[in-house]
Amino acid sequence: MGDSLDSCTSHSIRIDRCVCVDVTFERMRVFADKEGVADVEPLRRAFGCAESCGLCEPYIEQMLETRTVIFSSPLPPRIPQRGS
Numbered sequence: 001m002g003d004s005l006d007s008c009t010s011h012s013i014r015i016d017r018c019v020c021v022d023v024t025f026e027r028m029r030v031f032a033d034k035e036g037v038a039d040v041e042p043l044r045r046a047f048g049c050a051e052s053c054g055l056c057e058p059y060i061e062q063m064l065e066t067r068t069v070i071f072s073s074p075l076p077p078r079i080p081q082r083g084s
């Protein structure tokens with residue numbers, strides 16, 4: 001007994017990709033390192049990530065800053081800036 005509670009509390013989330021285009025942050029990091037990418041735009045153009053729902057964009061920014069490719073806690077979504 002108690003196993004079900006233990007297993008419920010031991011679950012963690014794993015955020016490792018743009019799910020809209022199924023490209024991992026690891027793959028993006030390899031590309032970024034090879035191409036000297038410092039912001040999201042070149043990755044958006046190369047992979048199509050951060051173009052649909054945009055939920056991956058804060059993780060991609062964090063990946064570029066820290067080289068982290070697997071996240072275990074949610075980051076706040078980026079609110080799109082429309083117009084000028």
Ligand code: FES
Nearest residue numbers: 018020053054056
């Ligand atoms: S998760 Fe990347 S655009 Fe939706």
